[in-house]
Amino acid sequence: MGGTSVTTAADAARVNAIADYALIGEPPLLDLQGLVQLASTICGVSTAVINIIDDRFQHQVASVGFTPATCEREDSMCAVVLEHPGLVVVPDAREDDRFALNPFVTGEIAQVRFYASSPVVTPAGVAIGTLCVFDEDTGDLTAEHSRALDLLAHQVAEVLELRRLTRELGESNQQLERFALQVSHDLRNPLTALSGFLELAADSPEMVNAPHAARSLARAESAADRMSMMVSDLLDYARVGGAKPRRVPVDLEQVVRAVLEDLDAALTQAGARVVVDASVEVTGDPTLLRALVQNLVGNAVKFSAEGGRAPRIEVTARMFAGGWRITVDDDGPGVPLTDRDRVFELMERGSDAGAPGLGIGLSTCNRIVESHGGRIGIEDSVLGGASVWVVLPAGD
Template identity: 65%
Template sequence: MSTAHDVTRRQTIADYELLDDPPEADLQGLVQLAATICGVPTAVINIIDDRFQHQIAAVGFTAAVCSREDSMCAVVLEQPGRVIVSDARLDDRFSANPFVTGVIGNVRFYASSPLITPAGIAIGTLCIFDEEVGELSPEHAATLDILAHQVVDVLELRRVTRELQTSNHELEQFAGRISHDLRNPLMALSGFIELAADSPELADAPQASRALARAEAAADRMSTMISDLLDFARVGGEVPRVAAVDVEDVMAAVIDDLDTPLAQTGATIEVDAPAPVVADPTLLRGLLQNLVANAVKFSATTSDAPHIIVRVEPLPDGSRITVDDNGPGIPEPQREKVFGLMERGDQTDVAGLGIGLSTCRRIVEGHHGRIGIAESPAGGASVWVVLPHAA
């Protein structure tokens, strides 16, 4: 009968999706390395659930499956730790084991190091053995532990990569649905704006004509941004259209798009961008628009009118962009948390879903850059972005 611990172990093993795949080259290489360094002919990675021992990579023999009752490693896995046995025939734990008695094998020297996941769950061992009595030096024993850690790292990398692929597929499907939902009303809006702009009654209303022209330009930019961000979601963060971008030009479009919230809050924007930035122009505009809109929204909660400063600082191998505001700032313990999806820190009284900074991080990481938050000279938040020249 399975215990709660066995159930947890089985679920963890299932998360790694190991048991139905052929041996992975990285795992096979680690097994070969363990055997070579420790000077033994045989080594194996054993994954042990509540019923079986699964040999997922092996050198010196053909990997197979045996019952947990026959497994030598299952005996030591109950209290995980490094185990070294010079002669298994003389060890009470193994002397009657079929791998020792000749029923399955004739193991004499045995050593293993547990495979412990980041959650602290032991799922198996990296095991070396020989049909001759042997010893393992302290240096080689430490190496066995290191290689066992490397095995878990490979398993974690497989798991995370698979989850990211699933996440990107789901994101692509979501982006496709939401872009369709956004494009339809946007196309209708653009059509109405175009009809209104062509109306003869506007000939004597230059102010209305200018407003409609700006609205039409904003609708066009939004349509382009929806298409490009959908492409961005599909490629999982790759940025295929990087170029040298003038941030002052980008900020002119951002300020135009944010005209209403800027006017409502009395916000002022200062731009100091003496050098171009290597980036995807549309994604850079989305990044800066999110950062500036966030800065305006949160700074407006204070008594002073928001004042936002966007700076570009050339670096030896890239560019640093900072967006400073004079708002309430973000406490240091929350500066990493707010980049999570649907996170807004302590500012729960401000409208919004908390997607902006998460989107910003995705855009920056798609450029192989970095993003973070510090305190601005004005006492508010300073969001910094470092983008490499070679994205």
């Protein structure tokens, strides 16, 4: 079945908006993977996906329960409902005239029965796709879970917009700080609502007989609480224009374990093995150090998992006379010697221009380390890939 060209003004607007986000053909974003995992858990199904739909194809840019792929738009269930964007809940797709003959329902591609989706809408009002959950058994959503699916779809749009704007910011740190202030503020309200939905779901009577789902919800609720704390702290940090970070005792191993919880979906999908040896108490800003570790571990997973490899990562920390040395080692492709200074600059990604990411993670790490009076660098790892090291000084 061949794709068709743009035929409507709505299609043209959608194609342009999708191009602005530069998603197609890129590896799944860690933040989007977290949102589909959350949608799957809240809605009580094993499969969830973010579909981006242009004039010809449906692109699955993040998924849980199956491997993301691309299909013809005419075969897409979500393309049918995207013409009139809104929440859609279908207990049995075989009994819905819109889907009864769809190949995802008939068995030609899959055997979908329960289907629910909420549109992903840009700030300009363009519906570019959906956050979709489905199952091979019939089902339904409660009013609370329907509202949660809508909220998560809104969060998908926020993540995409954040990614787009960050890419376009250029090299102005002042602009970046103003942007952080606005984004942190804008994320606070929906994140509070999301925590409320998780709490409602966790307290529902159905969870008594579903211990696995209850544990998943508890982990999701814990992750939402940590995210809320980070957003609040970053908002305060941005409000004072990046003032001197706090210097308090920080259990580094506890920070690393919390980061691994937040990255659980990405680590599981990549088949990553992470070894942690970081039983030290450092002095610094706990929020910024958590962001530092999350960027370093996330980078190691992202680059080491290219080509379908199951990466190995080691996080270690040691105390020495003047402070602490933290290293994140991986068995990926490594970083060429000529790129090891440049990758810490804003919007730089080294010599591999096709590498995933925005080129902002390591520059953020550099700023965090410098704000603590420390140093950061890259060496060859004993695992065969890159070893990113951070030295944090003791004292003020």
